[in-house]
Amino acid sequence: MPKVTIYDVAKRAGVSAATVSKVLNGTGRISPETSQRIRAAIEELRYRPNLIASALKKHQTFSVGLLVPDITNPFYAALARAVEDQALAHNYAVLICSTDNIAEREEKQLELFLRQRLDGLIVATSEAMGQEFFNTLHQSQVRVVFIDRVIPNVPYPVIATDHYLGSYLATEHLIELGHREIAIFLEPLTLRSSLERLRGFAKALEAHQIKFDDHLVFSEGFGVEAGYELAQRMLAQKGPQELPTAIFAATDQLAIGALQYFHEKGINVPDQISLIGYDDIQMAKMVSPPLTTVAQPITELGHQAFEVLLGTQALSATTTLLPPRVIIRSSTAAPLPQS
Amino acid sequence: MPKVTIYDVAKRAGVSAATVSKVLNGTGRISPETSQRIRAAIEELRYRPNLIASALKKHQTFSVGLLVPDITNPFYAALARAVEDQALAHNYAVLICSTDNIAEREEKQLELFLRQRLDGLIVATSEAMGQEFFNTLHQSQVRVVFIDRVIPNVPYPVIATDHYLGSYLATEHLIELGHREIAIFLEPLTLRSSLERLRGFAKALEAHQIKFDDHLVFSEGFGVEAGYELAQRMLAQKGPQELPTAIFAATDQLAIGALQYFHEKGINVPDQISLIGYDDIQMAKMVSPPLTTVAQPITELGHQAFEVLLGTQALSATTTLLPPRVIIRSSTAAPLPQS
DNA sequence: TTGAAAGCGATACCAG
DNA sequence: CTGGTATCGCTTTCAA
Numbered sequence: 001m002p003k004v005t006i007y008d009v010a011k012r013a014g015v016s017a018a019t020v021s022k023v024l025n026g027t028g029r030i031s032p033e034t035s036q037r038i039r040a041a042i043e044e045l046r047y048r049p050n051l052i053a054s055a056l057k058k059h060q061t062f063s064v065g066l067l068v069p070d071i072t073n074p075f076y077a078a079l080a081r082a083v084e085d086q087a088l089a090h091n092y093a094v095l096i097c098s099t100d101n102i103a104e105r106e107e108k109q110l111e112l113f114l115r116q117r118l119d120g121l122i123v124a125t126s127e128a129m130g131q132e133f134f135n136t137l138h139q140s141q142v143r144v145v146f147i148d149r150v151i152p153n154v155p156y157p158v159i160a161t162d163h164y165l166g167s168y169l170a171t172e173h174l175i176e177l178g179h180r181e182i183a184i185f186l187e188p189l190t191l192r193s194s195l196e197r198l199r200g201f202a203k204a205l206e207a208h209q210i211k212f213d214d215h216l217v218f219s220e221g222f223g224v225e226a227g228y229e230l231a232q233r234m235l236a237q238k239g240p241q242e243l244p245t246a247i248f249a250a251t252d253q254l255a256i257g258a259l260q261y262f263h264e265k266g267i268n269v270p271d272q273i274s275l276i277g278y279d280d281i282q283m284a285k286m287v288s289p290p291l292t293t294v295a296q297p298i299t300e301l302g303h304q305a306f307e308v309l310l311g312t313q314a315l316s317a318t319t320t321l322l323p324p325r326v327i328i329r330s331s332t333a334a335p336l337p338q339s
Numbered sequence: 340m341p342k343v344t345i346y347d348v349a350k351r352a353g354v355s356a357a358t359v360s361k362v363l364n365g366t367g368r369i370s371p372e373t374s375q376r377i378r379a380a381i382e383e384l385r386y387r388p389n390l391i392a393s394a395l396k397k398h399q400t401f402s403v404g405l406l407v408p409d410i411t412n413p414f415y416a417a418l419a420r421a422v423e424d425q426a427l428a429h430n431y432a433v434l435i436c437s438t439d440n441i442a443e444r445e446e447k448q449l450e451l452f453l454r455q456r457l458d459g460l461i462v463a464t465s466e467a468m469g470q471e472f473f474n475t476l477h478q479s480q481v482r483v484v485f486i487d488r489v490i491p492n493v494p495y496p497v498i499a500t501d502h503y504l505g506s507y508l509a510t511e512h513l514i515e516l517g518h519r520e521i522a523i524f525l526e527p528l529t530l531r532s533s534l535e536r537l538r539g540f541a542k543a544l545e546a547h548q549i550k551f552d553d554h555l556v557f558s559e560g561f562g563v564e565a566g567y568e569l570a571q572r573m574l575a576q577k578g579p580q581e582l583p584t585a586i587f588a589a590t591d592q593l594a595i596g597a598l599q600y601f602h603e604k605g606i607n608v609p610d611q612i613s614l615i616g617y618d619d620i621q622m623a624k625m626v627s628p629p630l631t632t633v634a635q636p637i638t639e640l641g642h643q644a645f646e647v648l649l650g651t652q653a654l655s656a657t658t659t660l661l662p663p664r665v666i667i668r669s670s671t672a673a674p675l676p677q678s
Numbered sequence: 679t680t681g682a683a684a685g686c687g688a689t690a691c692c693a694g
Numbered sequence: 695c696t697g698g699t700a701t702c703g704c705t706t707t708c709a710a
Binding site for chain 3 (some may be wrong): 342344345346356357359360361363364366367388389390391392393394395396397
């Protein structure tokens with residue numbers, strides 16, 4: 001059972017390989033009869049074009065690479081899924097790599113991707129990428145689009161969620177519910193995304209004449225654990241009496257950690273304290289109470305990234321910000337009347 | 340800035356392309372000096388071998404494909420991660436595709452993968468795969484290993500978790516805690532994996548002389564919602580008095596759904612009822628109380644799959660079952676003394 | 679409408 | 695130890 005090539009098909013159909021290639025690609029004009037015969041031969045031989053050979057000639061691999069910090073993170077998994085779907089629809093394959101935001105891994109994988117001569121690269125990874133990474137990118141001439149993180153001075157298209165707006169909306173949701181004492185939980189402020197969220201938060205307060213209080217900003221660590229600790233710290237700093245009436249957790253994981261702590265302490269959400277998250281990870285709707293949160297338009301992000309990447313436009317430094325959306329569930333409510 | 344090829348390097352180093360190829364691949368013997376010169380040229384020109392061309396010649400793409408039902412499912416994301424890591428360590432790329440267990444998608448993607456001439460395929464998808472899929476697989480001669488699902492009569496290696504054993508261990512954990520009335524929540528019994536879990540459960544009961552009670556088997560639907568509904572149904576069928584003292588939920592999602600329902604009903608876990616899950620998804624440790632569960636050796640699965648796939652062994656119909664492990668957290672405890 | 683032939687960029691055999 | 699050359703499987707002029 002040797003591999004069947006385009007020549008086998010050609011022979012079978014009594015034509016030349018060139019002609020077969022033409023019907024395969026829909027290029028050139030072929031008479032309906034020959035075309036039929038060729039299609040038949042393809043079927044009979046179960047011929048499968050060798051994309052490797054085709055890629056070598058056409059300089060097109062029908063593959064894109066996706067660099068994410070960690071595919072295990074639900075957000076990136078969802079992003080990957082969106083890219084995948086779009087890719088499959090266009091008969092493209094997606095190569096995925098988790099980099100853990102480790103420069104070394106990023107560079108190694110980038111190197112591999114470049115050797116594979118991918119048609120494009122979607123980068124959804126660290127803002128701490130080494131200069132090395134950009135140099136390589138630049139001199140390699142691959143098509144690249146950055147996604148999810150707004151990185152300043154990137155000479156490529158950036159597609160991201162408008163976290164400033166998202167935070168603004170989240171905060172405003174709380175304010176409209178009647179909250180005036182609102183704490184914010186954030187991941188480290190070294191992250192641009194954290195800063196953006198803080199900015200949106202502050203702006204919303206300002207817009208509603210609520211004064212911004214430094215003591216209500218809690219930031220440290222990542223993930224659920226951090227949320228738990230931040231809640232703990234908040235409780236320790238303020239007596240249960242002077243607790244804010246609401247918290248804006250800048251990630252759902254933070255929110256879930258806090259929620260867990262409140263559970264343990266018998267603090268009812270949303271009766272005693274409202275809690276709004278950010279990201280709308282799958283878990284958000286599974287916790288109890290289901291978390292009000294801000295959903296990023298993940299699918300949109302993935303789709304757009306793919307489309308821009310494979311579009312005919314020259315890729316330039318443009319930033320596209322997609323609007324997030326507040327998803328109201330049950331962890332936010334009006335504050336209790338002053339007791 | 341035209342692409343630099345092996346010929347450019349050769350010219351620059353004053354040798355032939357053949358020689359460059361040799362140092363690139365470590366084949367043949369080259370004098371240290373020429374080797375040095377060539378390496379220098381590679382550096383200076385920032386030459387990146389074209390894997391496409393190489394693959395065409397060598398019939399080796401350094402890429403493997405991974406077919407999963409949904410990368411968005413934490414279990415498969417973890418699996419993908421394990422494969423990725425192993426791949427990166429071997430300088431392989433991983434193409435990932437979520438099929439949603441839809442035969443059409445599976446076949447389309449398989450077709451794409453075959454055209455890409457991948458070195459191997461890891462299939463972690465539906466047991467309901469069409470015959471078509473297998474036919475294609477078989478006549479295409481790709482190396483394939485199945486992972487996670489034990490599919491009968493597959494002429495390829497299967498690497499999976501021993502769910503029979505896992506369920507046995509989970510159930511035994513409950514029994515050793517002192518439980519005698521144990522319910523089991525399952526996904527539909529049309530799934531082989533559900534059947535296996537039920538079998539392990541029954542066997543553990545039997546081993547401890549506990550009689551198996553049909554009325555304590557609840558099965559329907561998938562995911563958190565199903566867990567919630569199953570718990571609801573159980574409560575409806577049995578008064579709060581005659582509730583079993585423990586539940587073995589055959590997936591964490593089921594367990595989490597149940598947990599949520601119990602929260603709402605004010606039923607304390609584990610004081611009133613113990614709950615053990617299965618899978619050890621990330622969420623398991625984040626819920627409250629953190630879920631005792633059975634962890635699949637996901638990383639091991641992924642690693643082994645990759646190694647077997649790229650090993651030199653001819654691939655035959657062998658099934659490797661890896662042992663799962665009970666992770667004891669806080670959702671299980673001894674039953675309350677009879678009140 | 680069809681086909682001959684020249685590559686795409688690398689590898690491998692075999693000669694020197 | 696090094697290099698010429700055929701070749702991997704397909705695409706693409708260009709001529710017929």
